[in-house]
Amino acid sequence: MLKFEPRGAESPFWRYAAPVLALLLTGVTAGLIFAVMGRPPGRTVYTLLVAPLLQQDGLEALVVKAAPLILMGVGLSLAYRANVWNIGTDGQFTLGAICGGGVGLAFPDAPAWALYPLMLLAGAAGGMASGGVVAWLRVRFNANEILTSLMFAYITQYLLVWLVTGPWRDPMGFGFPQTALFSDAAQAPRLIAETNVHLGIALAPLAxxxxxxxxxxxxxGFQFRVLGQAARAARFAGFRETRLIWVAMLISGGLAGLAGLLEVTGTLGQLTTTLSPGYGFTAIIVAFLGRLSPLGVVPAGLLLALTYLGGDAAQINLGLPNAITGIFQGILLFYLLGCDILLNNRLRWRRRGPVPT
Amino acid sequence: MTHPLPGPLLQMTGMTKQYPGCLANDAVNLTVERNQIHALLGENGAGKSTLVKMIYGVTRPDAGTVIWDGAKVTIANPHQAQRLGIGMVFQHFSLFETLTVAENIALGLGSAAERVGLRERILRISTEYGLPLEPDRVVHDLSVGERQRIEIVRCLLQNPKLLIMDEPTSVLTPNEAQALFGTLRRLAAEGCSILYISHKLEEVRALCSVATIMRQGRNVASCRPAEKTVRELAEIMIAADLSTPTPRPARVGTARPRLVLDRLTVRSPHQFGTDLKDISLSVAGGEILGIAGIAGNGQNELMDALSGEILAGRPETIWLDGQPAGHLGPRERRLAGGCFIPEERNGHGAVTTMTLAENALLSGFGQGGLVRFGLIDVGRTVAFAERIISRFDVRTSGAQAEARSLSGGNLQKFLVGREVLQDPGVLIINQPTWGVDAGAALAIHEAIMALARQGAAVLVISQDLDEVFVLADQVAVIAGGRLSAPVPTGSVTVEDMGRLMGGAAHAEV
Structure with missing residues (x-):
């Protein structure tokens, strides 16, 4: 009989091996699903995970996709370590894009040196405001942040739809639900000319x-870690939980807002009804895949960015539905959380039946 | 009761249980005769709990033979143990506070058929064995002693042949304990053997006819406890000569008070907690004040109110070293010279999943330059943890060991050391030696007394009367959230204290 036995202490080996194992299991499971769908599993997985990197602009596309995931994943890893379950980064991302983008649209003629920093600030402030409301509800009314942050994500999405179909709609846009294009001064500065490699790609690893x-x-940081592992010990030490919740929500919200602003000014160039293909939710997987360590989030963000590219490629080249990206990410999160049992437990074969005498 | 088979009731031989990194039981033998009250003695970590869990079917042995009532058996789970006639009263009760006594007992029964006439059976058993219980009272109104009676009655309903009691008197007043002993003797006379686990050697001498003593997972001795002194029993348990702590010279009350409470009144944040009412006291430098009391009479609230985890309304209700502190949080109270050691080690006084170095930082971050400009100085933090480890003889692999890898006694030594080495003006400690073996307890007592000798004011909250008498210059009793007037230790007897503890607790509305 297979049994889990407690190790007594966390295994350093599995701390790093568990995500790798989860990744392998995800590959195998996805392959099985493809086989059942009548696709060659090997080639499909190759199209999903390898082929996108071999394309001409593969790496460029990868880092551009990864930047918002990393920015948000970093903030989430901090919040989750403190047991602050911010699920609504997608909304904070969107509000950041709205606030920062709104500044850009309001001053189309302003010079870049003044306008873009202001937009960055407005973007971060928008995300922080969205996260701050959640923190306030938690601290003031003990409202569960998982629910409130998620609900705000939907509210923000509708706010965006209302803005771009209503007051902010481009009068010259033939009725499409989108704003005017940002002025050149309101575009994210490029790190490499003539590419999409924008400021966010440098900010993400710095963050x-x-x-x-x-x-x-x-x-x-120690206070966050203590709060997450033993809230009573944090009170004993005199670490103020309310303050830590505020800081965690403001940082994770602010980084998400920044990511939103960078995304709209770096790749989209205007506000539309769909700014995020679920980046905020993917960032949750990124944070866990990175073992809730801000440094671990960087490779995790790159990997999840790859699933977006791979999903696109699979759709185009193999005619698979776009949902493949979501399925792949879901399986990955499932295995990630599951494999964590190996951190504190070891698997043992044990004989069933009467105890030997 | 008569038995068709002669011979012992329970005979266990070669019981072995290996846990990762720890051989908890190494070929342990135990024989419990019929009609016997049998003591199981040993330090914390000696393997008593493991052995008992194997008897009750909670844990499967790796090897060993169990002969029950003359037949070889394998006890797979507690349910089977109960069917065989083995009952167990745990140290921590499993009762629903919002349900009545009868409802709680009904929940433990297997089938609806067993519930027929339950009230009457509860009443019959409770009168027959001197375990007064009212079936319709709601549990959260009951004292700890009454709650324990529920657990015992619950076991007796199954007509057990063996009743296992795990540290039953640790939560009882002396009077309640005496009543319990009467019940246990009566049960033994009527054919239900008792396996009695306790740290209190005096009790074991009075109650038990045979003792099995364990150390480091092995049998070390079997004896008649009445024929040994408490000291001899303790020495067999820890395999060392016990040195008694040096008697404390009587204090002259001239030193200036360093901890003053002035009519401290605090509402408990917990639904079934105890509010503190008008607590006043004063502890001078060099003095130890002991607060005795039965669990759940406001000790935890008092501890939290003193450490700053619960804030008092007015600043002037608590004075730390001449500074009003009722409104200050734990951090500011430490800056004012206070140090605190709560009862619960795991997740309160220590973060079990963090290293000892990180745990040293938990209360020490304000001291000794461990943190500068918001940055943790890892070198100094590790050095501080290592100093605690060496000064207080903490058995561990080092400052990078996780707190959960330490035994209860060693972790407690570490936590006491962490506070004592911060050289506090006022030390407040709740249950200093709860669940701690005799050797560690002695070391902790000595550290507390040494700190007082250096001029600190020490407040010890403890349910262990012996401990209060050993340590304190003055004693008081907390009952129902009120504190009796502190009196010099020499002027009261254990019986006086017991009456205060029990009487006041029951008078509480």
Missing amino acids: ALALWVMLEKTLL
């Missing part, structure tokens, strides 16, 4: 590094 230092090396 990861900064939050890693904060979480692992500072007293503030």
Whole structure:
């Protein structure tokens, strides 16, 4: 009989091996699903995970997709370590895009040196406002942040739809639900000319590094970790839970808002009714795949970005439905959480039946 | 009761259980005769719980033979143990506070048929064995002693032949304990053997006819406890000569008070907690005040109100070293010179999944430059943890070991050391040696007394009367959230204290 036995202490090996195992199991399971659908599993997985990288602009597309995932995943890894379950980063992303993008649309003639920093600030502030409301509801009314943050994500989405189909709709846009294009000054600065590699691609790893230092090396980060692992011990130490909840929601919300602003000014160039293909939810998987470590989030973000590219490729080349990306991500999260049991337990064969005498 | 088969009721030989990294039971033998009250003695971690769990079917042994009532058996689960006639009263009760006594007992029964006439059976058993219970009372109104009676009656309904009692008197007043002993003797006389686990050697001497003593997972001795002194029993348990703590010289009351409570009144944040009412006291530098009381009479609320986890309404209700502190949080109270050791180690005084170095930081972050400009100085933090480990003889692999890898006694030594080494002006400690073996308890007592000798004011909250008497210069009793007037330790007897603890608890509305 297979049995789990407690190890007594967390295994350092499985800390890193568990995500790899989860990834392998995801590949096998996805392959089985493809086989059942009558597709060659090997070629399909190849199209999903390898082929996108071999294309001409493969790497560029990858980092552009990964940047918002990493920015949001980094903030989430901090919040989740403190047991603050912000599920609504998608809404914070959107509100950041609305606020920052709104500033850009309001001043089409402003010079870039003044306008873009202001847009960045407005984007971060929008995300922080969205996260702050959630924090306030939790602290003031003890409202569960999982529910409130998720509900705000829907509210924000409808706000966006209303804006781009109503007051902010481009009068010259032939009635399409979208705003005017941002002025050149309101575009994210490019790190490499003539490409989509924008400012966000540099900010994402910097944010990861900064939050890693904060979480692992500072007293503030220690407070988050204690709160997440033993809330009573945090009270005993005198760490103020309400303050930590505020900080966690403001940072994760602010980074999501920044990601939203960078996404609309870096790749889309205008506001439309669909800004995020579920980035906020994918970022949850990114945070867990990265073991809730801000540094681990970087490779995790790249991998999940690849599933988006692979999903597109599979749709175009193999005629698979676009839902394949969501399925793949869902299976991955399932195995990730499942494989974590190996951290504190080992698998043992045990004989059933009477105890030997 | 008569038995067709002569011979012992329970005979276990070669019981072995291996846990990862720990051989909890190594070929342990245990024989319980019929009509016998049998003591199982040993330090924490000696393997008593593992052995008992194997008898009750909670844990499967890796090897060993169990002969029950003359037949070889394998006890697969507690349900089977109950069918065989084995009952167990755990140290921590499993009762629903919002249900009545009868409802709680009914929940433990297997089938609807067993519920027929339950009330009457509860009443019959409770009168027959001197276990007064009212079936319709709601549990949260009951004292701990009454709750324990529910658990015992629940077991007796199954007509057990063996009743296992795990540390039953740790929560009882002396009077309640005496009543319990009467019940147990009566049960034994009528054919139900008792396996009695306790740390209290005096009790074991009075109650038990035979004792099996365990150490480090093995049998070390079997004896008649009445023929040994408490000291001899303790020495067999820990395999060392016990040195008694040095008697404390009587204090002259001239030192200035360092901890003052002035009519402290606090509402408990917990639904069934105890509110604190008008608690006043004063502890001078160099003095130890002991607060005795039965669990659940406001000790935890008092601890939290003193550490700052619950804030008092007015700043002037609590004075730390001459500074009003009722409105200050734990952090500010530490800056004012206070140090605190709560009762619960796991998840309150320590984060079990963090290393000892990180746990040293938990209350020590304000001291000794462990944190500078918001950055943790890892070197100094590890050095601080190592100093605690060496000064307080904490058995561990080092400062990077996770707190959960330590035994209860070693973790408690670490937590006491963490606070004592911060050189507090006022130390407040709740249940200093709860679940801690005799050796560690002695070390902790000595550390507390040494701190007082250096001039700190110490407040010890403990349910262990012996401990209060050993440590304190002055004693008081907390009951129903009120504190009796502190009196010098020499002027009261254990019986006086017991009456205060029990009487006041029952008078509480």
